[in-house]
Amino acid sequence: MAKVAPRTLSGFMELLPAAQIKMEKMMETLRRSYSVYGFTPLDTPVIESAEVLLAKGGGETEKQIYRFSKGDSDLALRFDLTVPLAKYVAANYSNLSFPFRRYQIGKVYRGERAQRGRFREFYQADIDIIGDGKLDIINEAEIPAIIYRTFSELGLKKFKIKVNNRKLLNGFYRLAGMSEKAADIMRCVDKLDKIGPIEVRRLLMDELHMFSHKADDVMDFMAISGTNAEVLAGLERYRGMDELFDEGLEEIRTVIKYLSDFGVPEENFVVDLSIARGLDYYTGTVYETEMTEHPEIGSICSGGRYDDLAGYYTDKVLPGVGISIGLTRLFYVLNEQGMLSDETVSAPADALVIPMTEELGSAISAATVLRDAGVRTQLYCEKKKFKAKMSYADKLSIPYVVLIGEDEIAEGVVAVKDMLSGRQQKLSPAAAAEFIKKNMDERALAAVIKE
């Protein structure tokens, strides 16, 4: 029979079991963390009508989208989780209670040029809080608190949530008479981290043809930094000249105050006036999250406040605030950096039960006792040599082997071998279950990321 080569498309992540278990643990941590803040899970279709998905229109998105026909239908695969959320909220408006807080962890599709570390199918893990007509500023402080808890529970320590406010920026550019050029300026300023202030200033003058004193105004503003208190003091100097700026200043002051109430340490949080987020629709607080020792990776969690989630579907005004983690890319990067903890259990089972007799009744009973106690148990009954069976447990890093021979059957016990220490002890099946469960529960506390 002619064979077809069993290949996986490039740009599509497919993990071996041990890595997949770590990925599952990351997703489980995200689900738990998002749930604890009262977000409801959502699951929208991967395929939508192209008309619905592209209602907002254009740009890069349209080029990258997977779009195709089936029968008479013009279909497309979702390229993010925000447009499906907008559709969902607009369509189910009367059945939802606002603020509507949802999380969604799901695959999205972008036909980008394939290159290492770039994915065409990837998970996004999003949270959004949607208001009906209005939404209190406290939600803009709660979002970084959620980011902080989520990354902390994943085991990440060295990260900084960078916060800015679009009203501050738009207000500043207006009072500096640079409103028309604001978008271009923000694009240049966005490179501050990469190329430094001297080069950014040069770009402003050479490419945007700004006078040097205007470029200096921008650079002076962007140079405001330090502790939160110092940044706020620096911003105070611009107060009273532009209404929008003043509004932004009040907002960022409020966000900073609440953040400390939420218990986010100042070392994980910084006001950074250079971040703007490309998307037009952010209107208030914006966020980026940087791994402090790996700034080259870029933001691992971004988002912000917007005033109009679903204007292309409905007349209802639906302001919101949300963030997104590019989970597939984050996992890829952590793996590349060797930052996935070896302490995380990566075995498919906690215990491998190996019967040493022809009669399997006792082994089956013991496995059932273990499983009833929640121990992930595999029964190994293939006809192989003992050495091969132990090597199977070893290869899969299964932490405990449970041996059941004639002696054990006669005594009503099982022999539990700790594969790491080599230590072996005889226990009743119930005691073995308790012993293994307790040890595995302790191991389950290990965070998936080590830093």
Added chain:
Amino acid sequence: MAKVAPRTLSGFMELLPAAQIKMEKMMETLRRSYSVYGFTPLDTPVIESAEVLLAKGGGETEKQIYRFSKGDSDLALRFDLTVPLAKYVAANYSNLSFPFRRYQIGKVYRGERAQRGRFREFYQADIDIIGDGKLDIINEAEIPAIIYRTFSELGLKKFKIKVNNRKLLNGFYRLAGMSEKAADIMRCVDKLDKIGPIEVRRLLMDELHMFSHKADDVMDFMAISGTNAEVLAGLERYRGMDELFDEGLEEIRTVIKYLSDFGVPEENFVVDLSIARGLDYYTGTVYETEMTEHPEIGSICSGGRYDDLAGYYTDKVLPGVGISIGLTRLFYVLNEQGMLSDETVSAPADALVIPMTEELGSAISAATVLRDAGVRTQLYCEKKKFKAKMSYADKLSIPYVVLIGEDEIAEGVVAVKDMLSGRQQKLSPAAAAEFIKKNMDERALAAVIKE
């Protein structure tokens, strides 16, 4: 601005939050149950190369498949989880340890004609055990044990796992000299449940042109029923005439014996000689699962033993056994039948914290204490009347409201209101967290299905 109607495609399930939470709980139960048997989670791409996905070739599948081009690539969406598994095992053969036990819960796509209760995008929840060259018969007994535990944990009580063996069938048809017609006969016999034995006998004679005594032979065989012991006794009468039949008889005898070792009650398990499973590739034990009070729904969990998982990709002989639950359809049917339990928590949060003062510090701290204890907590700070806030908790069925006014702040307590009983008590934030967590943990024990 012209609006696009925010619609979801027909044949694509999209649930409101309360229902989605129940669906999530079903998936969580499946993940836990499958994990406890030592299956490793797998996540393969939704998009594959069409050549890879259709390697096995044709039939109904090819008509229903979502297939499209992107650039030069001929792509398709997976229509089941078995072909991707075959690809995965063939591609990663040297990196896997056998038996390879995996579960996968994922969306698959079939462009069927849309009708009520039929889905074009639906979840399958599969488990398979793949051997390298051979695979012990005990795995064929463990599979129904897993089905039994899984459905029991979901809360289902009235179900029967029907088991048959293809070797018994093929052996019988051979010894009866009906091998060429076997497939057609099985198709007729498959209707036994629906149209009864008289009509099936008529079909065999009218449509397959069988002599009446031959049809009687078939009907006699299919009439073997009763307890497991009675069925085995009935089958004994055919022993010694066909090697394949005898092999099948030994296998089903072994499976029945082990099943009782695994603790599966006889009331949830029956040998049913009329089931065959359409797919050609099953070669040994086959399974169907019927809700005994809803036979009209058909099988909710099916599968079987096969000898050659991935012959179209590799020369390696990879026998296996597996089952699949059509999760989206099962959820739809349970919902239609009113079988989803109201006791399952369907609220996005366990507690709604409502600050009654302008100053939010105490409310934020209390919310943090609750969240640290694992209580799913929403902080409600929108500027609304008190009545509107309580009505929000009510609409979302949030079980506890935590009120924090000036008195509570002064006393260092919070007022916890049980929304069901109306009872209100003052507790320290830590005590409130413990109280709510304990109650919610108890409620979490409720199975998602009530029967």
